[in-house]
Amino acid sequence: MRDTNRTWYFAERPTGEPDADCFDLRETDRPEPNPGELVVRVNYLSVDPYMRGRMRDTESYAEPWDVGDVLKGGVVGEVVESESEQYDVGDFVTGEGTWADYSVMDADDVAPVDPTVADLPAYLGVLGMPGRTAYFGLLDVGEPTPGDTVVVSGAAGAVGSVVGQIAKLNGCRVVGFAGSDEKTDWLTDDLGFDAAINYKTTDDYRAALDEAAPDGVDVYFDNVGGPITDAVFTKLNLDARVAVCGQIAHYNDEEVPMGPRKLPMLIAPRAKVQGLLVGDYATRFGEASERLATWVARGDLEHRETVVEGLENAPDAFLGLFAGDNIGKQVVRVSTPSA
Template sequence: MKTILLNNRPQGKPTTSNFEFVTEDTELTIKDGEILLEAAYVSVDPYLRGRMSDAKSYVPPFQLNEPVQSGVIAKVTATKNDNFKEGDYVSGLLNWQTQQVSNGDGLNKVDGTKAPLSAFLGILGMTGLTAYLGLNEIGKPKAGETIVVSGAAGAVGSVVGQIAKILGLNVIGIAGTDEKIDMLKSKFGFDAGINYNTNKDINAEIKKLAPNGVDIYFDNVGGPISDAVLFNINRFARIIICGAISVYNETETPKSVSVQPFLVKNSALMQGFIVSNYADKFPGAIKQLSEWLAEEKLTYTETIVNGFENIPTAFIDLFEGKNKGKMIVKI
């Protein structure tokens, strides 16, 4: 059995030295009510960086010398729990371990005949739910409006843009390479894209692409990109704060423009969220996402890295933008 522990807390950008691999020559056993799980796919996500710091947040920090956790698809290889049978696949928040024992709490069965198993970590999992519920519950989109999505080629951003197009919005995506911009337009149906690495005046570029202003901003990155969007928001704009990957590794408090004048003069809303805020809406959201996927109105891209030993590297690669869509490790 292999396990990945948090060895020490990152200072700035994480490195592989922040993690420790432990191999145990042990045979796990289960008691009544328990199941034995074998990891199949592991999700790596930017929000995990926050849990590696010993700071107050919406979830407790990871403990040193304890396993890191994230979304995992696992196979039930033995069971003494009537709710699960051998061969079932489940998804849930689990340890970075090749094998582990669970009582089944917090696990959901997934059906690999309906969609690839990895999709239940992405478009049919927390990724899709985050995009759908953040956009609809906070953004309140209306046909004909303009939305800007940062981190648009990432797991959440690429789904947000597609849902916005389904709902009749004009969609502008911001990403870090020309290849990603081409993908946004050709694969995901975005109307326009901005490469933040080659465009020196994002404010002006947004103004050109959205001459009538921005009604919704889905913010995955924070930092200067988000500052540029503020200069273009409309009256009653809705700004959805999903993430801030551009500042997660900062060791000092980042400087930014003051948002208050923009919000006041535009009567605009800015709201942060975590997807569990809307847990009661998960069933309906998954039903709608599944229907759109079956109707081929939604598609998705995954970056799949092979090998349990590559989980930390895949996680670190998120902060260099090496992923297209959802980053997943296949065990």
């Protein structure tokens, strides 16, 4: 184990797309726990698109970072010091930690991890926040029924890939938008999507949807926004449901982009559009975690992680989200588990 602790700090607010100047790596002594706390050696660190919103000096559903703050995010790792009766040294846990080699975490705010169910990175993806977002966003907001056509944007990402598979488990036809042939092949060949559209090589999204979703769209799970959403809204069926999970196409915009006015497209189909924050379902996280773990153990849910090596490369992993570098969940390997 290291005697020192490398930690990433938020160095400056970005204008438009973030860059390396937004991050500052510092080295200090390894932290010590107070009563009720754990020192967790971070094995894997999560980077997620929502973190871009925390870089803004505006109110949002996630508290903004102040310049000089330690960067935070989901981590999974091994307890190396414990001042809590709940966890012993050697236990694996997950929760919100820091972009660091070691993270001090309150024992009441972490969850145990079973490495025999899935590899550790899965607890930051399909068995973590993204998986729960997919679970509640599709089943509670999207309300799919057998025979529905479900369209997912950002379908090869951590959330979208799980959404599509759960929709298939519910007897739906599933169409995904993704940004490369490798990603669309993964969706159809490995995850069982019925069709996938490479938005980077497709000139006419509406025509592509006519082919991929000839009976229209009953459920749209939106991770992206932008022209894809404009096109999907023209294909909504009667009583369609739209779950708005993310808008990564706009996260770096300094001004609100103007596009086709969408509201008139909701009138005839009487479509429902609802925003989604997974934290609203906190009292039911146990339900989601249990079902997701069962599906993973049975082989009904496949998952994939794009792993960037080294804490020093965490900013590159985060910035890669906006370039579409990842397939599945983007994580950073900080250290190798000791067991």
